[in-house]
Every structure is written in C-alpha cells, then in structure tokens.
Amino acid sequence: MAISSAVLEQFRGVLVRTAGGYLRNPIRTHRVTCAVCTTPCPGYERCIPCRKQLHEPGQRADQVAALTYVFANKQSGYVMRGYKAQPRPVQEHRDVVALTAILGLGLHSGCASRLLGNDITHWAAIPSMPAKAEEHPLRRLVTQAAPGLECDLRGAPSAVAPRAISAEHFWMAPVPEGSHVLLIDDTWTSGGHAQSAVLAARDARAAHVSVLVVARWIEPSWAVLEGERKIDPETYLRGLSVRDYDPSICPWTGSSCP
Numbered sequence: 001m002a003i004s005s006a007v008l009e010q011f012r013g014v015l016v017r018t019a020g021g022y023l024r025n026p027i028r029t030h031r032v033t034c035a036v037c038t039t040p041c042p043g044y045e046r047c048i049p050c051r052k053q054l055h056e057p058g059q060r061a062d063q064v065a066a067l068t069y070v071f072a073n074k075q076s077g078y079v080m081r082g083y084k085a086q087p088r089p090v091q092e093h094r095d096v097v098a099l100t101a102i103l104g105l106g107l108h109s110g111c112a113s114r115l116l117g118n119d120i121t122h123w124a125a126i127p128s129m130p131a132k133a134e135e136h137p138l139r140r141l142v143t144q145a146a147p148g149l150e151c152d153l154r155g156a157p158s159a160v161a162p163r164a165i166s167a168e169h170f171w172m173a174p175v176p177e178g179s180h181v182l183l184i185d186d187t188w189t190s191g192g193h194a195q196s197a198v199l200a201a202r203d204a205r206a207a208h209v210s211v212l213v214v215a216r217w218i219e220p221s222w223a224v225l226e227g228e229r230k231i232d233p234e235t236y237l238r239g240l241s242v243r244d245y246d247p248s249i250c251p252w253t254g255s256s257c258p
C-alpha cells in the first residue's frame with residue numbers, strides 16, 4: 001500500500017524535528033566512501049568486507065542503500081538498540097526507526113526500480129539469524145510502506161557463524177522469473193547478514209536483489225586511515241558533511257533521485 005505524499009511530508013517534518021540533528025545521510029563519493037555500504041574508505045572503491053564479498057560475483061546484492069549512519073556510542077546507536085529492546089522497546093526510538101524506514105521506502109523505492117530498469121515486485125524484512133519465534137520488530141514497522149508483495153523469507157534455526165555469508169542461513173519461497181526483490185534490514189555491520197539473505201533470494205530465482213537498510217552501523221574503533229593519519233570515523237564523516245538529516249536525499253545515489 002502506498003503512503004500519500006501529504007502523509008510523507010508530515011512524517012518528514014516530524015523526523016527532521018526529532019532526529020534531524022543526530023541522523024546522518026550516508027555519503028556516496030567515489031574512493032572516499034564504500035560504493036556498496038558507504039563506510040569511509042579513502043583511496044579505495046570499496047571497504048574491506050565489501051571487497052571480500054566481491055569474490056562472489058552475481059550473487060551479492062545488485063545495489064545496497066543505507067538510510068542513515070549510526071554511531072555505536074551515540075544517540076543514533078542508542079535508538080537502533082532501543083527500538084527493539086526487550087522486554088520493552090523504547091517507543092520514542094521505535095518512532096524514529098519507523099519514520100526513517102517509511103520515508104526511505106516511500107520516497108526512494110522507485111529509485112531502486114529505476115536504477116535497475118526493473119520495478120520492485122517483492123519485498124521481505126530480513127529475519128534474525130538464528131531464527132527467533134517472535135516477529136522481527138522492523139517487519140511490522142515497514143509493512144504499510146514496502147513496495148510489491150511480501151515474500152516468505154525465513155532464517156535457519158541455527159548457524160555456526162551467523163555473520164558469515166552463507167546460502168544456508170536463509171530460505172526464501174520461489175518468486176516468478178524476472179522478479180526484483182527488495183530486502184529490508186535494520187542494520188548493516190559487515191554485510192554478512194544481508195548478503196546471506198541475497199543468496200537465498202538468488203536461490204528463489206530473483207533476477208534482481210536490492211538491499212535497503214535503515215542504519216549503516218559505525219564503531220568508533222574503525223579508524224579511518226588518510227595517508228598516515230588515523231581519524232575516528234564520526235569526525236571523518238563530519239568533515240565531509242555537517243548538514244542535518246534530509247530524508248529527500250536519495251540513499252541509492254547519495255544525491256538527487258534518478
């Protein structure tokens with residue numbers, strides 16, 4: 001179900017007012033941030049984990065976008081933990097995650113379709129790994145805004161290395177030939193969780209797989225090397241842009257919508 005542009009406009013106002021100061025639009029600059037996951041990696045096209053994933057051509061996601069950088073030790077990190085805290089999620093954090101995800105889907109799902117020349121036909125929220133009995137908290141938040149039909153994606157009950165990339169980690173019900181599946185996740189850390197789900201979508205015969213994550217998770221210990229200098233990643237990113245969060249910046253391109 002599509003959400004009207006008037007409602008999206010209201011949501012945008014609320015999100016910018018409440019979280020615009022600490023959410024950060026991911027930056028896409030060639031050889032400054034990773035072309036896949038937007039992590040800072042000056043001098044390289046892709047960060048180290050994404051470079052390793054390139055050994056599997058044709059299997060990884062066709063395209064990946066994150067809606068915001070999230071810093072583990074800052075407000076943005078608390079929000080990503082709080083929205084799914086057990087036994088009781090923090091309502092305020094849930095609202096921020098829901099608004100971010102709904103705006104990202106409502107304003108930019110069409111961009112993912114246009115960039116690949118193939119409309120999104122299906123979507124799935126990537127479940128936890130190993131599988132949990134309860135519904136993934138993100139799924140309920142995005143159901144109203146996700147494009148196409150929901151497809152059945154399940155996590156394996158157990159895994160030796162849940163963060164590694166493995167086709168054994170997920171199973172997806174087959175989709176019609178030519179389908180474009182959008183996989184939605186809350187957090188991208190190394191990419192192993194999402195890229196494993198991509199393998200399941202490929203096994204389910206998806207022609208195209210796009211991945212949209214709410215948060216590109218950044219640890220303060222991931223120092224950015226610029227020549228001889230070591231810079232903490234948040235300071236580095238702040239040096240690239242200081243602007244407040246703007247949901248209309250396209251997460252797929254890092255600038256205007258295609």
Ligand SMILES: [Zn+2]
Nearest residue numbers: 034037047050
């Ligand atoms: Zn990367």
Ligand SMILES: [Zn+2]
Nearest residue numbers: 108111250257
């Ligand atoms: Zn866009």
